[in-house]
Amino acid sequence: MAEDKKAVPLENGTEFNRRQFFVKLGIGSLSIAAAGTAAFGYQFLSPNVLYEPSPTVNAGKPESYPLDSVTLDVNSGIYIIHSSEGFFSLSAVCTHLGCLTAWKPELGMIACPCHGSKFKQSGEKIEGPAPKPLPWKKMWVNDDGDLLVDRSTDIRPMQFVRV
Numbered sequence: 001m002a003e004d005k006k007a008v009p010l011e012n013g014t015e016f017n018r019r020q021f022f023v024k025l026g027i028g029s030l031s032i033a034a035a036g037t038a039a040f041g042y043q044f045l046s047p048n049v050l051y052e053p054s055p056t057v058n059a060g061k062p063e064s065y066p067l068d069s070v071t072l073d074v075n076s077g078i079y080i081i082h083s084s085e086g087f088f089s090l091s092a093v094c095t096h097l098g099c100l101t102a103w104k105p106e107l108g109m110i111a112c113p114c115h116g117s118k119f120k121q122s123g124e125k126i127e128g129p130a131p132k133p134l135p136w137k138k139m140w141v142n143d144d145g146d147l148l149v150d151r152s153t154d155i156r157p158m159q160f161v162r163v
C-alpha cells in the first residue's frame with residue numbers, strides 16, 4: 001500500500017491526512033449548526049409570555065396609616081389615602097406622560113415633577129397638561145384585615161373603604 005504523501009505524523013504515532021481533516025471539519029460544522037437549530041427551535045416553541053408582578057398589592061394594616069395621611073408606595077405606583085371618609089387608593093402615575101407624582105404636604109396637593117400637573121388629594125386635576133384625574137383603584141380589606149389594592153382596576157371616585 002502506497003504511503004499517503006500528505007499525511008502528517010502525530011506525536012502518538014498515528015497519521016493525520018487531509019481527508020481526515022476535512023471529515024472532522026465537516027462533523028464539527030454540522031454539530032455547530034445542529035446546536036444552533038436546537039437552540040432556535042427551543043426558543044421558538046417556548047411560550048412567549050411576559051411574567052409580570054401581580055396587580056394586587058397588599059398595603060398592610062389600616063392602623064399603619066394615620067388619619068389624614070397620604071402615603072406613596074413608590075414600588076407599586078399608588079397612594080394609600082386615609083381620609084375622614086375612609087380609605088382609598090389613587091394611581092400615582094401622572095395621566096399626562098406617566099411620570100410618578102409626589103404628595104406635597106405643604107401644599108396639600110399631588111404634583112407631577114415632569115410638566116407641572118397638579119391634583120387634589122381626591123385625584124381631581126387642578127392644573128397642568130394632564131388630560132384626566134388620577135384614577136381611583138379598587139381597594140378592599142381581606143380576611144386578615146389587610147388593605148388590598150388592585151392596580152389594574154379603576155373605580156368611580158368617592159368609593160371609600162371603611163374599616
Ligand code: FES
Binds near residue numbers: 095096112117
Ligand atoms: S407627565 Fe405629569 S405633567 Fe407631564
